Amino acid sequence: MHYEGEMILDAPLQKVWEFVSDPRSTPEYVPLLKKLEIHDEKNFTVMVGIGVGSISGTFKLDFVIAEEIPPHSCKLVATGSGIKSTVELEAIVHLSEAPDQKTSFKWSAEAMVAGLIAGVGQRLLGMAAEKTMNEVFARMQTSLERKDAEHAGQAAEASESNQAM
Amino acid sequence: MPKKWVGTSIKRKEDESMLTGEAVYVDDIHLPGMLHCAILRSDYAHANIKSIDVSEAKKLPGVIEIITGEDVKEYPLTPGVEKSAFKMKSPAKYAYPLALGKVIYAGQPIAAVAAVDKYIAEDALDLIRVQYEPLTPITNMEQALSEDAPLIYPEWEGNVQLEIPTKAGDVDAAFAEADRVIKVKIGEHRYGSFQLEGRAAIADYKPRAGTLHVWLSSQASSAPRAYFARTLKIPEQKVNVTVPCVGGAFGTKLNWSVETLPCLLSMKTARPVKYIENKIETITIGPHARDFVYHGEIACKNDGTILGIKADVMYDAGVECSYRGTAAAKCLIMMRYFLGQYKINHYTFLARAVVTNKAFQCSYRAFGKEAGSRFAERMINIVARELGISQEEIRLKNFIQPEEFPYRTASGALYDSGDYPGTLKRVLKLADIPSLREEQARLKEEGRYLMGIGIASFVQPAGAAVPEGYLNGMEGATLKLMPEGGFKLLTAHCTMGQGIMTTLAQVVADEFAVTPGDVNIIVGDADKAPISMGGFSSRGAAWVVGAVVTVSRKLKEKVLKVGAHMLKVEKGEVELSEGKVQVKNDPSQSLTLQELATTVHFWPGPLNVLPADLLYTDPSLDATAYWTAPNPPVSWTVPSNLYATHPNGAEVATVLIDKETGVITVPKHFVIYDCGTLINPDIVKHQYIGGSLQGINGILNEEICYDENAQPTTTSYMDYLIPGSHEMIGKTVFEHQETPSPFTPLGCKGMGEAGTFGSISSVMNAVEDALGITITKTPLKPHTMLAYIKEAQEKGTL
Numbered sequence: 001m002h003y004e005g006e007m008i009l010d011a012p013l014q015k016v017w018e019f020v021s022d023p024r025s026t027p028e029y030v031p032l033l034k035k036l037e038i039h040d041e042k043n044f045t046v047m048v049g050i051g052v053g054s055i056s057g058t059f060k061l062d063f064v065i066a067e068e069i070p071p072h073s074c075k076l077v078a079t080g081s082g083i084k085s086t087v088e089l090e091a092i093v094h095l096s097e098a099p100d101q102k103t104s105f106k107w108s109a110e111a112m113v114a115g116l117i118a119g120v121g122q123r124l125l126g127m128a129a130e131k132t133m134n135e136v137f138a139r140m141q142t143s144l145e146r147k148d149a150e151h152a153g154q155a156a157e158a159s160e161s162n163q164a165m
Numbered sequence: 166m167p168k169k170w171v172g173t174s175i176k177r178k179e180d181e182s183m184l185t186g187e188a189v190y191v192d193d194i195h196l197p198g199m200l201h202c203a204i205l206r207s208d209y210a211h212a213n214i215k216s217i218d219v220s221e222a223k224k225l226p227g228v229i230e231i232i233t234g235e236d237v238k239e240y241p242l243t244p245g246v247e248k249s250a251f252k253m254k255s256p257a258k259y260a261y262p263l264a265l266g267k268v269i270y271a272g273q274p275i276a277a278v279a280a281v282d283k284y285i286a287e288d289a290l291d292l293i294r295v296q297y298e299p300l301t302p303i304t305n306m307e308q309a310l311s312e313d314a315p316l317i318y319p320e321w322e323g324n325v326q327l328e329i330p331t332k333a334g335d336v337d338a339a340f341a342e343a344d345r346v347i348k349v350k351i352g353e354h355r356y357g358s359f360q361l362e363g364r365a366a367i368a369d370y371k372p373r374a375g376t377l378h379v380w381l382s383s384q385a386s387s388a389p390r391a392y393f394a395r396t397l398k399i400p401e402q403k404v405n406v407t408v409p410c411v412g413g414a415f416g417t418k419l420n421w422s423v424e425t426l427p428c429l430l431s432m433k434t435a436r437p438v439k440y441i442e443n444k445i446e447t448i449t450i451g452p453h454a455r456d457f458v459y460h461g462e463i464a465c466k467n468d469g470t471i472l473g474i475k476a477d478v479m480y481d482a483g484v485e486c487s488y489r490g491t492a493a494a495k496c497l498i499m500m501r502y503f504l505g506q507y508k509i510n511h512y513t514f515l516a517r518a519v520v521t522n523k524a525f526q527c528s529y530r531a532f533g534k535e536a537g538s539r540f541a542e543r544m545i546n547i548v549a550r551e552l553g554i555s556q557e558e559i560r561l562k563n564f565i566q567p568e569e570f571p572y573r574t575a576s577g578a579l580y581d582s583g584d585y586p587g588t589l590k591r592v593l594k595l596a597d598i599p600s601l602r603e604e605q606a607r608l609k610e611e612g613r614y615l616m617g618i619g620i621a622s623f624v625q626p627a628g629a630a631v632p633e634g635y636l637n638g639m640e641g642a643t644l645k646l647m648p649e650g651g652f653k654l655l656t657a658h659c660t661m662g663q664g665i666m667t668t669l670a671q672v673v674a675d676e677f678a679v680t681p682g683d684v685n686i687i688v689g690d691a692d693k694a695p696i697s698m699g700g701f702s703s704r705g706a707a708w709v710v711g712a713v714v715t716v717s718r719k720l721k722e723k724v725l726k727v728g729a730h731m732l733k734v735e736k737g738e739v740e741l742s743e744g745k746v747q748v749k750n751d752p753s754q755s756l757t758l759q760e761l762a763t764t765v766h767f768w769p770g771p772l773n774v775l776p777a778d779l780l781y782t783d784p785s786l787d788a789t790a791y792w793t794a795p796n797p798p799v800s801w802t803v804p805s806n807l808y809a810t811h812p813n814g815a816e817v818a819t820v821l822i823d824k825e826t827g828v829i830t831v832p833k834h835f836v837i838y839d840c841g842t843l844i845n846p847d848i849v850k851h852q853y854i855g856g857s858l859q860g861i862n863g864i865l866n867e868e869i870c871y872d873e874n875a876q877p878t879t880t881s882y883m884d885y886l887i888p889g890s891h892e893m894i895g896k897t898v899f900e901h902q903e904t905p906s907p908f909t910p911l912g913c914k915g916m917g918e919a920g921t922f923g924s925i926s927s928v929m930n931a932v933e934d935a936l937g938i939t940i941t942k943t944p945l946k947p948h949t950m951l952a953y954i955k956e957a958q959e960k961g962t963l
Contacts, residue, residue, distance in 0.1 A: 054881070057291065082291055086208040112299075112874075114271065115208030119449060119880035122872065 001122075003129045004108035007137040008098050011144040016103040017071030017095055019144060023063075029139035031132065034058060041065075050083065052117055053124040057083035071095060085115030105137070170671040170681055171911065174847035178681065179666040188410040191365035191382050192441050199367070200229055202427045202440040203286035205276040205293050206450075207268035210522040210875030211302040211317070214266055214295060219276060222292035227285035230434050231293070233276045234265035237429060242422050243396045245491035246634040253327045253493055253518075256318050260488030262425045268297075269317055269484045270524050271876050272449045274423065279430040279438050302522040302875035306458075306481050309519045317484060317520050326486060327493045327518040331500060333575035334511030336464075339473025343464035347551050351543045352458030353536065353925075354943050355481070356867040357451045358529045358859065359887065360413020363442035366421075368428040372435045376403045377428060383408050384418045385699020386657045386691040388635040392421050397428055408689035411661035415859075416528030416918075417452050418661075419636070419701050422489045448885055449877040452490045453869050454529030456481040457499060459540045463548050464511075469559040471548065473511035476503060476540070480516075480533075483523035491634070492526035493518035495533030498626075498807070501576045502534050505541025506585045506624050506813065507563040510575045522875040530856055531918040532702060534626045534808075535925070542621045542926035547939055556620040556930065557593060561586055564622075571796075571907065579796050579806040580624060581906040581914070588837050588902055589622045589815040595898060596817035596835040608821070615822040615954070615963065619931025621815070621923040627840070627915030628707030628809035630698075630794065638793050641695025642712040644673065644720050646786035648766035650744070650759025652677065652684040654716075657697035658709045659689045663917055664848040665705060669713050671844055672911070676717035677724075678741040679758070695789055703915030706844065707809040707906070711792035714910040720788035723779070727786075728761055730776040762786055796908050810906045810914035812840040818861075818927035822935055824954060827947035829865055831928060832895035838919060839902035842912035849916055850899045856920015857897070862888035864925045868944050937962030 009016050019025050023044040027033050032049030039045065042065045050059045061080030068074045078089040091109040098104045113125065182188040219231045242260040246253075259267070264275050276293055280286035301315045308314055309324040317324055340346060365382040377399050383389055386406045394401035411418065427438040442450075461476035478499045486493035496516040503514065549559040565572050567584040574580065598618065605616040630638025643655040654673055660666055665688065670681035677683075687693060697709065721741065728746030729736040732754055740749050747755035756764075764774050771784045794809035817835040822828075838853055866886040870879045879885040905912025932950075933940055936957040942949055957963045 081208075081294065084206070084208070084290060086295075086297065114210075114297075114299075114874065114876060115206075116445070116880075118208075118872070118874075118876040119271075119878060120445070122876070122878050 001111050001113065001125060002108070003111065003126065005130070005133055006104060006106045009103045009105050009137065009141055009144060011103060011148070012101045013095055013097045013103045014071055015144065016105065019140070019147070020093065021068065021070065021074060025143070028143040029136050031135050031139070052128045053120055055083055055116060055120055059083060059087070061087070083116055085113060085117040088112040170674045171842070171844050172846070173671070174845055175667065175671065175681060177664050177667045177848065178670065179660065179664070183410065190362060190410045190412055191367060191380050194367055194380055194409070196367065196369060196437040199437040199439055200279040200281060200430065200434060201283040201286045202430055202438050203278050203280070203283065203290055204274045204423070204426060205278070205290045205295070206446070207264060207271055207273040207275055209268055209297050209299050210271040211300040211315070212268050212297040213300065214264060214268060214275070215298050216296045217276060218294040221294070222278065222289040225285060225289050225292060227281040228278060228289045229281065229436070230279045230430055231276055231289070232263065232429060232433065234261060234263040237262050238265065240396055240398070240425065240429065242425070242488045243392055244487050245420060245636070246487060246494050246631065252329070253487060254318070254321050256485055256488060258320065259318065260485060262422060262429065270522050272446070272524055274426065277426040277430055279434055283441070304523070304871055304873060304875045305521060306479050306519045309521050317522060324520045325517055326482065326520050327496065327516070329497065329500070329516045330513070331516070332513040334473070336473045336475060336511045336513050339511035340464040343472050344467040345465055345552065347463045347465065347548050349461045349463060349544050349547050350458065350941050351461070351540050352941065352943070353455040353539065353864070355453050355456035355523070355869040356863045357453040357869060358413065358415035358417055359447055359885070360415060362412025363444065363447035364418070364423055365441050366424040366427050367437055367439045368431040369437040370428065370431040370435065375399070378405045378407065379424070379428060380407050380409060381421070381424060382411050382418060383421065383699070384411070384414045384659055384661060384701050385697070386659060386689050387696045388699060389421045390691040392635060393425065393428060396425055397432065405690070405692040407691070408659040411659055414661045415530050416454070416532065416701060420452065420490050420527055445880050449880050450524050452525055452527035453483070454526055455536070456526070457496070457536050459503070461540065461544060463544060465548055465552070467552060469549065469552055469554050469562045471507060471509050471563050474509060475513050477515035477517065478536070480518045481521055481523070482518045483525045484520055485525045486518060486520065490525040490527035498533035499536045501578055501807070502537025502624070502626060503540040504574050504576055505538060505545070506565055506622055507541060507545065508565050509563070512575065523871060524877070528701065530859060530921040532629070535918070535921050538623045538625070538922045539926055542623060543929060546930045546933060550933070557589070560589055560620070560622050577806060578626065578808070578811070580811040581908050582841070582904045583624070583811065583813040583839060584902070584904055585622060585813060588813060588839055591900070591902065592815040592817055592835050592837040595837065595900060598817070601819060613824060615824060615935040617820045617822070617931035617933070617935025619818050619820070619927040619929065619934055621926035621930060623814055623922040623926065625703070625812045625814065625919050625922045626808035627703035627812055627918070628794065629702035629704060629807050630809070631807070636698055636701060638698070639696050639791065640698060640708040640712040640793065641789060641791040642697070642709070642716045643694055643787060643789045644716045646720065646724060646758060646762050648762050650757060650762050652679070653687055654684060654713065655687045655694040656709060656712070657689065657691050657694040657699070658705065659700050661700060663700060663705055663852070664845065665709070668844045668848060669709065672710055672713050673717050676714065676721055677758070679744050683744065695791065700917070702808070703917040703919070704809070705917065706840065706913040706915045707794065707909050708792065710844070710911060710913050711794070711909055712790060715792045716788050716790035719790045720786070723783070723788065724758070724761065724786065726779065727765060727775060728756055731756055731761065731764065731774060794908055809908055810841065812838070812914040812916055812919060814838040814919060814923050816923035816927040818924065818931050820928060820931040820935060822932065822950060822954070827950035827954065829932065829945055829950060830895065831861055834894045834897045834924070836897065836899045836923065837902050838899065839904050840916040840919070841904060841906045841909070841914035843901055843903060844913060846901055849901065852917060853899065853920050854894070854897050856918065857924035858888055858894060860921035860924035861894065861928050862892050863921070864928060864943055865945050866892065
């Protein structure tokens with residue numbers, strides 16, 4: 001199955017890249033993330049809650065960062081299982097500059113789903129993927145804004161303390 | 166005169182128990198220390214298994230045991246039908262209760278868990294890691310037969326499990342003589358029965374005693390006892406199978422491969438293990454049925470006389486069609502019955518069972534006979550339309566005639582009795598065809614609905630004895646006259662909705678001139694009763710009733726002999742009447758059965774009561790007897806008769822097709838059905854109507870779908886459309902006809918599968934009557950019908 005989409009994030013390209021290319025930020029934007037294990041620079045495992053139609057449960061996905069062209073693109077390959085299902089996933093993310101210091105986030109994914117989810121939820125998978133991605137982007141945006149604010153706060157604090165000195 | 170119970174529509178004795186929840190099904194049984202089994206099933210339809218890791222799952226508190234393919238290597242499944250019987254290729258290497266190295270359909274069991282409750286067992290499945298190496302799956306017959314198709318069984322040269330060409334007469338001469346040769350394509354999609362109760366089993370293995378007791382939702386008890394004994398390598402004398410109430414089966418519970426898993430887990434844990442299938446498993450694994458396509462060329466005269474047929478059937482059996490289901494052999498039945506009720510003596514026929522990466526198949530109201538019937542009943546209509554003659558006329562022209570019975574068809578079947586023209590004429594009158602045609606014309610004028618009138622006239626083979634397999638011809642029963650004067654009938658036959666607790670009591674009641682209330686039926690326990698092949702192939706009324714009549718008459722002889730001795734008259738001078746043995750010309754000299762039985766057993770006991778020859782050889786008031794059909798099948802080869810009886814029927818169905826939505830409804834259904842001597846006419850009628858609904862909804866709405874990876878996509882009742890109140894048949898007018906069979910003691914013929922024979926054909930023929938074109942694609946869902954309506958509009962046949 002093929003999925004794709006595009007969103008505009010209100011943050012500059014470099015900042016978005018730093019955020020999304022670091023697996024440690026995944027808890028901030030992946031909904032229902034139950035566990036993250038970072039094995040090394042290229043490999044990490046997530047346990048994530050998934051709900052499709054009448055089925056819900058936990059999926060364990062092993063990710064490999066297969067290709068990276070900073071700050072523009074990366075390719076992720078994942079295999080995983082859970083909820084009596086197996087998935088093989090290949091996802092590509094393309095970032096590019098958009099007007100007004102924004103960033104275009106284009107993504108596409110090829111998923112091979114087998115087992116219960118394929119049987120029960122196949123027709124619902126597209127909708128579920130879209131809904132999840134919307135939430136991912138919303139959370140990304142919030143995180144990026146919060147980082148901005150924190151950054152600004154830290155900067156203000158720093159300048160205050162500087163003044164105090 | 167004593168009342169005759171056979172032929173009377175008394176109320177079913179079993180219903181109150183079932184309706185109030187008193188009846189016991191497998192899931193109602195709880196044994197001390199019982200574990201619960203859940204099965205990890207393959208995500209892929211075709212893949213090598215690289216590894217299975219159960220270590221994490223085993224750590225889950227409450228998990229007691231997990232088995233995988235490696236643990237069951239010593240237990241290959243036993244085939245239902247011996248492969249050598251008809252040159253069927255064997256998939257033995259892949260036939261284990263759990264996958265070994267490779268999976269060949271989505272849903273194939275890979276691991277089985279036993280845990281202290283079913284929730285923990287299910288949770289454990291998620292902790293088992295399986296690494297697959299996906300292989301290209303085969304999703305349909307065309308792909309299976311293509312040159313570069315992957316092989317499901319690499320040892321075979323191709324994906325055909327069974328290929329049998331047959332012929333009869335001189336088909337070339339028949340075709341040379343023909344005015345017309347008409348081509349037909351007749352097929353049906355894959356669907357299934359999905360009864361309320363799915364597969365269910367409790368296995369209780371006692372390691373010190375070495376015994377295995379299985380409570381099983383099954384259509385048979387004797388056969389699975391032998392099956393488990395052989396598959397699990399336990400001596401059969403130490404195995405018992407008990408079949409309590411069964412919540413529907415329809416042919417799907419004649420294979421017990423999954424049920425070996427709770428047995429194996431019980432053998433490992435020395436605790437009872439229960440397995441209750443969930444609904445997703447029921448729908449995706451089935452076993453399913455249908456999925457066949459016939460191609461035929463019909464040589465005929467312009468007057469409708471059919472001279473000969475060249476045909477073949479391709480049957481998509483899914484996988485494992487001899488070790489799990491027994492489906493490959495079905496195409497031999499499709500071959501044997503494709504001639505229907507018609508006198509056609511010249512044909513060539515090629516039967517082929519093709520394997521694909523879909524779930525295995527088994528029977529579903531019926532085992533390929535319904536498909537044979539479909540060819541005959543659809544073919545004859547298509548030919549009639551091509552020739553411009555009526556559905557009625559073409560049938561009457563080609564029927565086997567009443568005086569020709571017993572009739573041996575060119576394909577080897579032996580039809581016992583019937584009156585095919587008479588049955589058809591009765592249903593035509595019952596339906597009042599001229600008034601239906603008027604209604605059709607009026608609706609056409611009004612414009613919203615297209616009405617169609619379809620006829621079907623079918624023969625329904627009933628009562629199989631399957632040579633060289635577990636479902637062979639052997640039927641026994643034990644009857645006891647209890648000390649208190651009532652009767653216990655013991656049969657290993659199973660109750661799954663047929664009404665046997667009532668009908669068998671009616672049969673015994675008539676033999677002893679008592680009431681059905683005086684007879685209690687003990688069913689479904691292999692160890693309590695002699696061998697019974699169980700309930701399948703509409704065999705109860707032929708085989709089980711055959712055994713019950715035989716044992717009743719055997720015991721009756723003894724009772725009359727004892728009664729005469731006690732009344733001090735000759736045996737020929739007594740008779741049974743209203744629960745008594747009495748002297749024929751002097752009813753004042755009589756003994757109730759209770760007086761007789763109590764006297765023999767207890768007061769004063771046998772010594773001073775029984776005649777000397779009985780006292781020292783056979784003092785009991787019990788009897789055991791077996792029955793087998795006088796027209797037994799001897800082999801699978803043609804010509805050979807596989808079925809004891811051949812009921813027949815004729816139907817008229819009307820359909821209304823909504824031109825705007827494509828939705829089909831069936832407002833009227835007229836039936837004349839002849840299953841020989843009737844035991845309980847209402848039970849026959851209502852089984853027939855239930856079966857018709859199954860048939861009609863199957864052809865209109867139900868379908869098992871797979872995607873391009875052979876993943877099942879109809880896995881719940883959101884996608885798989887079982888009938889609701891909207892799908893009910895509007896009005897059924899049902900009448901009986903009784904042409905007794907010469908081959909059974911009471912003249913009864915089996916009837917359980919009848920509903921799916923005529924109903925599907927008559928509805929499809931009605932749809933074609935409405936549209937004036939030939940239908941080849943099923944199910945007839947609204948979007949399919951909209952396309953057909955468009956086609957008919959373009960062809961100008963509306």
